[in-house]
Amino acid sequence: MNEVRFSILVHTVDTDASMFKETLQSICDLFYMNYEVIVLDSNPYSTIPTLIDEIMPRDGRLTYKKLSRVMNNSEAYNVGLRLIGGDYCLFLGQYDLLSPDILRRVEEHCISTLIPENKELDFDDLTK
Numbered sequence: 742m743n744e745v746r747f748s749i750l751v752h753t754v755d756t757d758a759s760m761f762k763e764t765l766q767s768i769c770d771l772f773y774m775n776y777e778v779i780v781l782d783s784n785p786y787s788t789i790p791t792l793i794d795e796i797m798p799r800d801g802r803l804t805y806k807k808l809s810r811v812m813n814n815s816e817a818y819n820v821g822l823r824l825i826g827g828d829y830c831l832f833l834g835q836y837d838l839l840s841p842d843i844l845r846r847v848e849e850h851c852i853s854t855l856i857p858e859n860k861e862l863d864f865d866d867l868t869k
Contacts, residue, residue, distance in 0.1 A: 745848045747776040748827030752817035753835045754783035758792060760836045765796040767837075773844035778803045779824050781817040783810070 749768065753761060768778055778797075782789045782805065790805060797803050804824065808817060818832055829851065833839070 744773075744775040745829060745851060746827040747773075747844050747847070748825035748830045749776055749778045749833055750781065750818055750821040750825070750830060751778065751833045751835060752781045752783065752812070752814050752821070753787070753789055754811060754817075756784055756787070756789065756835055758788050761789070762792055762796060763838060764833070764836055765792060767839045767841075768833075769797060770841050771839060771844055772841050773848065776802060776844060777825070777827060779821050780805050781808055781812075781821050782806065783808045783812050783817060785811065 751764065780789060780793065780803065787807070793803060793805055806820070806824065808820065812820070814832075822830065829847070831847075
């Protein structure tokens, strides 16, 4: 069976650069590699692209989306949901930190919960 692919949405607004840097670093430190990150930036004058280039340079898993206006979390995450390509989506606050093994643990829980007796199953079959 293929690994589960996760989409991680992060909305930034009125962002403290040093704290957001820690969030990005916690994403980089993940053991599980099959994920994408979409940063939804609502900061009017933003240093977010500079931080991304510093912490995750040329990482094809990261998409940066400058939002056209300042949005609340709900509005921003709705924009982000149109962009995701993963099987599961995690909504991450701009200052949240992830445990390095969290995606593997979530994957194991999803598989054991959704698939009786851990039977091998193609996730495409779940949408039929």
